[in-house]
Amino acid sequence: MTPRNPTPEVLVQSALLSLTAALLFVVLFRLNDFLFSFLQHAPGVNWVFLPGGFRVMLVLILGLPGAFGIAVGTLWLNLQGQELLPTGQMVLTCLASGFSPWFVKVWMHKRHQLDSDLQKLSAVTLLHFVALYAVLNAISHQSIRWFFIGTQSRIWLDVWPMFIGDVIGAVVVLYALKLSLPSLRRLLQKSVN
Amino acid sequence: MPDTPRSPLANAYLRFLQLARAVDALPGASSLDANESALLEAVVLRWHEEQPMTVREAISIASLGSPATLHKRITRLREKNLLATYSQPGDRRAKFLVPTQQALDYFHHLGQSMQQAHIAHAA
Numbered sequence: 001m002t003p004r005n006p007t008p009e010v011l012v013q014s015a016l017l018s019l020t021a022a023l024l025f026v027v028l029f030r031l032n033d034f035l036f037s038f039l040q041h042a043p044g045v046n047w048v049f050l051p052g053g054f055r056v057m058l059v060l061i062l063g064l065p066g067a068f069g070i071a072v073g074t075l076w077l078n079l080q081g082q083e084l085l086p087t088g089q090m091v092l093t094c095l096a097s098g099f100s101p102w103f104v105k106v107w108m109h110k111r112h113q114l115d116s117d118l119q120k121l122s123a124v125t126l127l128h129f130v131a132l133y134a135v136l137n138a139i140s141h142q143s144i145r146w147f148f149i150g151t152q153s154r155i156w157l158d159v160w161p162m163f164i165g166d167v168i169g170a171v172v173v174l175y176a177l178k179l180s181l182p183s184l185r186r187l188l189q190k191s192v193n
Numbered sequence: 194m195p196d197t198p199r200s201p202l203a204n205a206y207l208r209f210l211q212l213a214r215a216v217d218a219l220p221g222a223s224s225l226d227a228n229e230s231a232l233l234e235a236v237v238l239r240w241h242e243e244q245p246m247t248v249r250e251a252i253s254i255a256s257l258g259s260p261a262t263l264h265k266r267i268t269r270l271r272e273k274n275l276l277a278t279y280s281q282p283g284d285r286r287a288k289f290l291v292p293t294q295q296a297l298d299y300f301h302h303l304g305q306s307m308q309q310a311h312i313a314h315a316a
Contacts, residue, residue: 013201061208065201117204118211123218178216182272 014065021058021069022076028054029077032169041161043081052137052166053173056130059101060118071098089148096140101133108132130170138163214295217274225273225299232257232266233275236290237300245289248278275299 032050039047058066074097108114142159239246252260270276275296278288
């Protein structure tokens with residue numbers, strides 16, 4: 001429920017949220033590389049992909065600024081990578097990275113399964129969201145790759161590690177949040193008191 | 194309810210609370226032990242009778258433990274988002290314990306399980 005004509009303050013806060021999302025995404029991407037590099041299937045595709053879970057959290061909590069932040073974070077990671085992708089592929093990959101969970105959010109919103117404040121969000125809806133996001137993310141990334149590199153791409157082989165990596169990453173991140181909630185609540189109560 | 198505009202930060206925090214509620218309800222090992230469950234039941238029964246229990250009353254239930262133990266248990270139930278406290282507008286000294294929506298969902302789930310078990314037993 002943000003104002004229809006955003007004030008400068010709202011724009012600044014949204015930019016701040018985007019920047020935070022980008023930073024968190026990059027940090028978790030690097031952490032995932034450090035922890036699970038031995039499970040890497042291809043550059044940027046891992047059988048356990050914790051940033052996949054973070055995408056779910058960032059887009060559900062932050063909405064559009066979260067999606068934009070993830071896209072910016074992905075762009076930064078691509079620019080730092082050893083092999084620079086062609087500009088078109090890089091831009092589309094970044095958009096797919098940030099906006100695939102956002103499109104799922106919008107789609108579920110249109111089907112009255114989610115509302116913008118997440119008041120209807122239950123554990124089942126959350127798992128439904130994760131599954132849909134993982135499907136859309138894997139298909140969009142691999143389709144973009146196939147479009148740019150054609151027959152060299154093994155779309156039906158590469159789509160599975162990405163899908164499974166995103167699902168496992170999301171489940172790990174969400175259960176890590178579940179386990180840390182009591183401590184988080186204690187911290188919040190202390191900061192309020 | 195009026196459509197009050199909120200800042201993106203406030204929206205993000207409220208959505209985080211909703212997400213936390215959904216994440217708390219994800220399937221997994223029950224985070225309630227038998228002692229916490231007994232205290233929660235006692236509090237919810239009193240709330241259901243429209244006579245909410247005060248924190249002072251809750252820590253005096255000798256059959257469930259010492260005041261210090263019960264105080265810690267109340268803190269844990271609050272951290273697990275199963276109990277909340279409120280004070281009457283005119284008297285901020287007495288803190289009343291009330292179940293959260295998550296606690297009510299938990300009891301709803303228990304009720305459904307009992308009903309299913311009853312149907313299975315009758316069949």
